Amino acid sequence: MKKLKRSARLVEMTQYLLARPHTLISLTAFADRYQSAKSSISEDLAIIKEVFEGEGIGDLHTLAGAAGGVRFIPKCRKDQALDKIKGICRQLEQPDRLLPGGYLYMTDLLGQPGLLQEVGQMFATAFADRDIDAIMTVETKGIPLAHATSLYLNVPVVIVRRDHKVTEGSVVSINYVSGSNKRIQTMSLARRALREQSRVLIIDDFMKAGGTVQGMIDLLNEFRAVVAGVGVFVESGEVDNEERLLHDYTSLARLTEVDLKSRHIAVTPGNFFKEEAQ
Amino acid sequence: MKKLKRSARLVEMTQYLLARPHTLISLTAFADRYQSAKSSISEDLAIIKEVFEGEGIGDLHTLAGAAGGVRFIPKCRKDQALDKIKGICRQLEQPDRLLPGGYLYMTDLLGQPGLLQEVGQMFATAFADRDIDAIMTVETKGIPLAHATSLYLNVPVVIVRRDHKVTEGSVVSINYVSGSNKRIQTMSLARRALREQSRVLIIDDFMKAGGTVQGMIDLLNEFRAVVAGVGVFVESGEVDNEERLLHDYTSLARLTEVDLKSRHIAVTPGNFFKEEAQ
Numbered sequence: 442m443k444k445l446k447r448s449a450r451l452v453e454m455t456q457y458l459l460a461r462p463h464t465l466i467s468l469t470a471f472a473d474r475y476q477s478a479k480s481s482i483s484e485d486l487a488i489i490k491e492v493f494e495g496e497g498i499g500d501l502h503t504l505a506g507a508a509g510g511v512r513f514i515p516k517c518r519k520d521q522a523l524d525k526i527k528g529i530c531r532q533l534e535q536p537d538r539l540l541p542g543g544y545l546y547m548t549d550l551l552g553q554p555g556l557l558q559e560v561g562q563m564f565a566t567a568f569a570d571r572d573i574d575a576i577m578t579v580e581t582k583g584i585p586l587a588h589a590t591s592l593y594l595n596v597p598v599v600i601v602r603r604d605h606k607v608t609e610g611s612v613v614s615i616n617y618v619s620g621s622n623k624r625i626q627t628m629s630l631a632r633r634a635l636r637e638q639s640r641v642l643i644i645d646d647f648m649k650a651g652g653t654v655q656g657m658i659d660l661l662n663e664f665r666a667v668v669a670g671v672g673v674f675v676e677s678g679e680v681d682n683e684e685r686l687l688h689d690y691t692s693l694a695r696l697t698e699v700d701l702k703s704r705h706i707a708v709t710p711g712n713f714f715k716e717e718a719q
Numbered sequence: 720m721k722k723l724k725r726s727a728r729l730v731e732m733t734q735y736l737l738a739r740p741h742t743l744i745s746l747t748a749f750a751d752r753y754q755s756a757k758s759s760i761s762e763d764l765a766i767i768k769e770v771f772e773g774e775g776i777g778d779l780h781t782l783a784g785a786a787g788g789v790r791f792i793p794k795c796r797k798d799q800a801l802d803k804i805k806g807i808c809r810q811l812e813q814p815d816r817l818l819p820g821g822y823l824y825m826t827d828l829l830g831q832p833g834l835l836q837e838v839g840q841m842f843a844t845a846f847a848d849r850d851i852d853a854i855m856t857v858e859t860k861g862i863p864l865a866h867a868t869s870l871y872l873n874v875p876v877v878i879v880r881r882d883h884k885v886t887e888g889s890v891v892s893i894n895y896v897s898g899s900n901k902r903i904q905t906m907s908l909a910r911r912a913l914r915e916q917s918r919v920l921i922i923d924d925f926m927k928a929g930g931t932v933q934g935m936i937d938l939l940n941e942f943r944a945v946v947a948g949v950g951v952f953v954e955s956g957e958v959d960n961e962e963r964l965l966h967d968y969t970s971l972a973r974l975t976e977v978d979l980k981s982r983h984i985a986v987t988p989g990n991f992f993k994e995e996a997q
Binding site for chain 2: 451455492493496545546548552557558575581582588589591600608
């Protein structure tokens with residue numbers, strides 16, 4: 442890369458850091474990349490750090506010493522996130538989302554890149570301090586959420602299939618009971634998709650009693666992998682605590698009321714916002 | 720937002736533009752956001768433009784006049800993209816990817832956020848000048864590619880399902896014949912997922928004769944929507960021209976040889992790189 446002026450270097454460093462979250466970049470690597478003294482690089486990083494932390498883009502962790510460097514940890518500010526989730530809740534409350542059986546149509550929302558980035562940032566903030574090797578989800582609607590989160594945590598996504606596909610090689614399958622309709626279903630994961638001992642963050646779009654998530658946890662056991670966290674976009678508040686299979690999870694929104702007759706839906710911020718929302 | 724110094728403003732503007740591709744931002748909006756004169760904003764944009772265009776991040780289109788503004792168009796440089804795709808081809812050629820039936824295991828690659836960003840940038844570059852309202856793909860493996868592309872084109876993703884799900888509402892279904900194995904299959908899309916007259920970019924992970932993509936085109940016709948482009952990650956070179964159902968598409972890689980006995984796989988850059996690769 443040709444030598445840049447400070448102003449141009451700040452632009453380049455900003456995009457370089459944003460594209461490499463949760464990655465340690467040494468001061469030496471930056472000094473070489475920009476043919477600049479480490480002292481200049483440190484000054485640049487101080488400016489970037491102030492903007493990133495002030496504007497709710499994320500933290501810039503600097504490590505001092507010979508092996509020193511910098512790591513960008515994407516984090517949204519809780520107050521900004523709460524504003525955004527309230528907007529999402531209003532969208533989820535639109536009466537025409539109500540489908541037969543009390544299901545909520547939200548496929549359109551899960552296709553919008555802007556919303557996915559916001560939700561990905563929230564999950565990445567919730568689990569920023571966990572040690573995570575991979576994100577797991579089950580097809581189909583959890584996939585965009587898992588990938589949006591993976592961009593900010595910089596770990597790969599592993600997709601559990603609801604059927605066995607020929608293009609996956611040997612797979613591990615388990616049966617599970619979906620808590621909401623009590624049907625026995627199958628989910629499977631390619632043997633080579635996940636290393637043993639992996640620490641896995643589970644992400645899904647909707648959780649009622651938690652049967653599907655519990656199925657993924659059982660599947661992780663088959664791989665001798667460990668649950669590093671569970672994040673759900675929308676949880677159903679219509680489940681009493683006894684029925685709930687799972688208690689340790691982070692939800693971004695909570696479906697508190699569905700009235701099929703009046704077509705009234707109520708959605709509030711989830712437990713991620715617990716202190717702020719009360 | 721509090722008033723920032725120029726250096727901090729450059730950092731903030733860079734992240735602001737990167738997060739809003741293909742979006743016109745008026746100079747007035749920037750001047751208000753940063754409480755700065757339009758002349759200062761213009762100078763900042765000139766610096767950002769030079770770095771973005773020089774380093775292969777994208778173009779910054781500036782519109783002069785009273786309604787003037789700036790639009791960030793993510794674009795990768797073809798030489799850099801060719802280097803990256805060659806690295807991806809080497810990974811695809813690993814002999815242990817070969818599955819029974821001559822299929823190629825590539826689910827692991829489609830889970831890696833770094834690779835997906837590179838591929839998304841390539842597709843966004845290939846289709847940067849088309850007028851696109853939505854990206855369509857079919858579950859499951861096309862989904863990460865479609866979403867990666869949507870981040871850079873800033874349009875929503877629409878997912879065609881291989882089965883009818885209760886949580887989608889009324890759907891339109893069609894039958895199609897997958898060109899490679901001649902089986903009749905069904906694909907469906909929720910009626911409300913796509914507006915009539917939409918201009919749609921089709922993205923998929925793998926194409927042999929093109930039966931699945933042709934199915935999606937037939938489905939688009941049912942919605943009175945229009946194909947704005949077709950992008951496939953890997954195309955099979957083992958199809959002769961007569962067998963091929965589709966001729967107007969962009970491929971990033973091409974599977975030119977699969978020898979089950981010797982377990983030899985050859986993958987070369989696709990037609991996106993045609994001039995450069997020859």
